[in-house]
Amino acid sequence: MSETTLTRTDRSMPTARLLRRRRRPPTATVVCVVLLALxxxxxxxxxxxxxxTALKSAQHAYDLPPDWYPKEFHWQNFTDAINxxxxxxxxxxNSAFIAAITTLGMLITAPMAGYAFAHLRFPGRNGLFVLLLAxxxxxxxxxVIPLFLIMRNLHLINTPWSLILPQVTGAFGVFLMRQFFLSVPRELFEAAKVDGANEWTIYRAVALPLVKNGLSALGILTFLTSWNAYFAPSIFLNSQDSATLPLALVLMRGPFSTGQINVIMAATTFAVVPAFIVYLIAQRWIIAGLTSSAVKG
Structure with missing residues (x-):
């Protein structure tokens, strides 16, 4: 009893210690979790x-230190912002229309150019790609100045098309899609050519379905970038009716920032919530797309 029991006990003690160590999270993990929480x-x-602030009255909007729980909820601030x-x-x-058309154009043009840079052979390809990176x-x-002159000559100033046309394609979108197409095995394209498929059929039926994560990431990033844009609309749009939402929020401040901050915050909520919802729904595609694009350079 004594020798057998002692042997079993001695063998079980390291196992118990290992189990306790596994149950206890490492110090580095705890520190990372705390830092991420902060x-x-x-x-x-x-x-x-x-x-x-969007739910406060104008009298208490500038309270210092700020009251993080309003004593009264002024829901009419959202109505005042709309009216x-x-x-x-x-x-x-205007913001939704410009962002939607810009995203659609980017999803049409950028994959075509990215596929050409990744798998087609044509004179000057490497030089053009260097210019793209530049x-x-x-x-x-x-x-912005030459672009403004072009749009003025085309009589597109103060219209949504002055923002849409320059953004229907872009260097970042082409580069991103090129990286995705490079991650697709070339043997698939060669097999399609053996079966008699032309380049357009290979692009449409073989390449595009294999880079759905990239298309999703590119579309979401393009939509959010266009939705939040302020600099370009402030140059090309000069009326309240044609203004986008970020530009309207700045106009709501009024001269010398005399606008009501609680109403401005209510209007800002209208600008933030759609983008926030889009990101929450599509964040897994953004992460999957951006991480898989780095598989092959």
């Missing part, structure tokens, strides 16, 4: 302040 609070705090001097619903429609480093502020 970062989450820091990122959500502005949105919480926006919602709280204010600016056509907010019209501005909301275009990624040029900010819009550098090209």
């Amino acid at each position: 970062g989450t609070v820091g990122m959500l705090a502005p949105f919480a302040y926006m919602l709280v 204010g001097p600016l056509p907010l619903l019209r501005n909301l429609w 275009a990624l480093m040029v900010p819009i502020q550098v090209t």
Whole structure:
């Protein structure tokens, strides 16, 4: 009893210690979780302040320190934002229309160019790709003046098309789709050619279905970028009826920022909520798309 029992006990003690160690999370994991939690609070705090201020009265909107739970909920702030001097619903429609058409154009043009750079052989391909990468480093502020002159000559200033046409394709979208097409095995395309498929059939029936994650990521990023854009609309749009939602929010401040901050925060909620919902629904496609694009360079 003594020798056998002691042997079994001695053997079971390391196992019990290992189980306790496995149940106890490593210190590095705990530190990472705490840091992520603090970062989450820091990122959500502005949105919480926006919602709280949107429900306050104008008298208590500037309270310091801020009251994170309003004593009274003023839901009429959202009605005042819609029925204010600016056509907010019209501005909301303008943003949605421009973002939707821009996204559709990007999803048509960028995959075609990305496929060509990835799998077609043509003279000057490498040089054009270098120019494409160089275009990624040029900010819009550098090209806005010649772009404005082009749109003025086309009589498109103060119309949605002055924002749509320059954004229906872009260097980032082409580069992103090229990376996705490079991750597709070339043997699939060669097998399709053996079966008699031409380049268009290979692109449409073979290549596109294999990069659905990339198309989803590109579409969502393009929509959110267009939805949140402010600089270009402030240059090309000059009336309240044609303004996009971010531009309308700035106009609501009024001269010398005399606008009611609670009503402005209510209008800002209309701008944030659609983009927030789109991101929550599609975040898995964004992550899957951006991570899989780095598989092959």
